[in-house]
Every structure is written in C-alpha cells, then in structure tokens.
Amino acid sequence: TTDYETITVERTGDRTALLTLNRPKALNALNLQVMEEVVAATEALDRDPDIGCVVLTGSAKAFAAGADIKEMQPQGYMDMYLTDWFTAWDRLGNLRTPTVAAVSGYALGGGCELAMLCDILLASDTAVFGQPEIKLGVIPGIGGSQRLTRAVGKAKAMELCLTGRTMDAAEAERAGLVSRIVPADDLLPEALAVAATVAGMSKPVAMMAKEAVNRAFETTLAEGVRFERRLFHAVFATADQKEGMSAFVDKRAPDFTHR
Numbered sequence: 001t002t003d004y005e006t007i008t009v010e011r012t013g014d015r016t017a018l019l020t021l022n023r024p025k026a027l028n029a030l031n032l033q034v035m036e037e038v039v040a041a042t043e044a045l046d047r048d049p050d051i052g053c054v055v056l057t058g059s060a061k062a063f064a065a066g067a068d069i070k071e072m073q074p075q076g077y078m079d080m081y082l083t084d085w086f087t088a089w090d091r092l093g094n095l096r097t098p099t100v101a102a103v104s105g106y107a108l109g110g111g112c113e114l115a116m117l118c119d120i121l122l123a124s125d126t127a128v129f130g131q132p133e134i135k136l137g138v139i140p141g142i143g144g145s146q147r148l149t150r151a152v153g154k155a156k157a158m159e160l161c162l163t164g165r166t167m168d169a170a171e172a173e174r175a176g177l178v179s180r181i182v183p184a185d186d187l188l189p190e191a192l193a194v195a196a197t198v199a200g201m202s203k204p205v206a207m208m209a210k211e212a213v214n215r216a217f218e219t220t221l222a223e224g225v226r227f228e229r230r231l232f233h234a235v236f237a238t239a240d241q242k243e244g245m246s247a248f249v250d251k252r253a254p255d256f257t258h259r
C-alpha cells in the first residue's frame with residue numbers, strides 16, 4: 001500500500017482500514033489516477049478477510065472538489081467513450097465490504113458522487129454537498145443524477161443539478177443524504193468508531209445486510225422483500241448466527257468468527 005501517489009491507506013486496527021484522498025493542491029480533485037488507486041486499494045481491502053469495514057475520507061477543507069476539471073477540459077466525445085471515462089468508479093459501489101464516507105469540507109460533483117457510492121455517509125458540520133457540473137457545461141457522470149435523486153428526492157435533486165446550488169451539512173442531513181453530522185474535530189474518530197462497530201459484526205452477515213439494503217434501490221418492494229427473506233434464511237447457515245444467538249442467551253458478548 002505504499003506505492004500509491006494520490007491516496008494513503010492504513011490499517012487502523014479493529015479490522016478497519018482508512019483510505020485518505022491526498023491531492024491537497026487540487027482539493028482532492030478526482031483524476032483518473034485517483035480513480036485507479038481508490039479502486040485498486042479498496043478492492044484489495046475487500047478481498048482481505050481481516051478487514052470488516054473501510055473508511056474513505058479527504059482533508060478538513062475538501063473531501064473532494066469534484067472530478068478533475070483540468071483533465072477533462074480537452075477531452076472529446078471519442079476520448080470519453082473509448083476510455084469509458086469514470087466507469088471504473090462503479091466498482092467502488094460493488095464492493096461487498098461495508099464502507100463509510102467521512103466528509104469534511106467540499107463534496108462537490110464527483111466528490112458528492114464518491115460519498116454517495118459509500119454505504120454510510122457521515123458529515124462534519126463544515127461539509128458542503130452539491131452537483132455543480134451544470135456550471136461547467138456538463139452533467140454528473142458518476143451516478144449523481146441517480147443516487148442524489150434516490151437519496152433526497154426529485155425536488156432537491158432537480159434544483160441542485162439545474163442550478164448548481166450547494167447544500168450545507170444541516171440541509172444534507174434534513175434531506176436524508178447523510179446519516180449524521182459530527183463536529184469537524186470528531187469526524188475521523190467517529191467514522192473509525194462506526195467502522196469498528198460494523199467490523200465487529202459477522203462479516204458475511206454484514207455483507208448480506210448491505211446487499212439487502214442496496215437491493216431496495218434496484219427492485220420492487222415485493223421482489224426486495226423476497227430477496228431479504230432468502231438472505232434471512234441463509235444467515236441461519238452461518239456459524240455466526242449460532243454464536244450471536246447463543247451469546248445472547250448466555251448473557252455474554254459474541255465472539256464472531258466471520259464464517
């Protein structure tokens with residue numbers, strides 16, 4: 001994990017890892033190298049049975065101020081189409097290990113989309129969210145028009161995408177984009193604590209819980225409930241179900257083996 005140039009990755013104990021975007025001079029603008037490194041690093045962590053949750057964060061000033069405008073500026077349609085620009089970001093949303101976005105400062109354009117690709121979104125009271133692409137003569141390209149609309153509804157999503165207006169942390173929480181607001185100084189410790197809580201659960205069961213919740217965005221209610229029921233029955237094949245329920249009955253803490 002030392003050969004990355006635009007991110008740092010550290011194992012933070014408690015079966016958790018911390019990925020920090022590290023292009024401070026460009027406010028963590030997401031160029032293709034950042035995309036490749038984030039995807040490679042998170043996929044490696046996803047394969048690691050000793051990692052139960054991954055935190056993604058940026059700096060105090062910027063989670064990420066968007067896709068890299070300077071890199072995109074000269075590109076034409078054929079360049080974008082043939083490189084399939086940004087499609088690799090989809091792989092972040094396909095990770096099976098739960099992820100937490102810890103957002104402080106700007107989360108604009110691709111930065112907002114990156115945060116929405118994560119499973120739990122925690123914001124500091126300084127966070128600013130928006131999809132201001134329209135001001136540059138483009139539209140969101142990493143799922144923003146879809147995920148923001150599902151998260152906050154048409155009224156706000158449409159206004160944000162059409163005007164480029166940003167939301168502060170309080171508005172983002174009211175609208176349901178973020179699960180909680182944390183004072184800026186507490187953001188990282190709180191995100192790591194949330195990650196440690198998740199990572200302390202049975203990993204396969206947490207993976208199934210994540211899969212079930214995500215299914216709500218892909219299918220009808222009846223199909224989603226059926227999908228949940230199948231997974232619910234399946235968890236009774238895990239050792240961790242026996243351990244979790246035995247521990248409750250025995251009035252002790254469970255010792256999950258992640259099997």
Ligand code: CO8
Pocket residue numbers: 025026027029030065066067068069070071080085086106108109110111132133136138139140141142
């Ligand atoms: N890309 C490249 N460089 C950036 C970006 C960016 N998105 N954001 C900031 N920077 C750079 C600045 O150019 C500046 O560099 P330099 O010092 O060399 O001039 C440095 O970071 C610091 O930025 P500022 O001086 O502007 O810092 P301020 O504190 O004055 O302002 C802002 C902070 C308000 C965040 C401002 O930087 C800004 O508005 N940034 C752009 C925000 C934006 O529009 N983001 C959306 C980008 S488009 C996108 O994400 C998705 C496009 C989807 C396309 C789909 C294609 C398939």
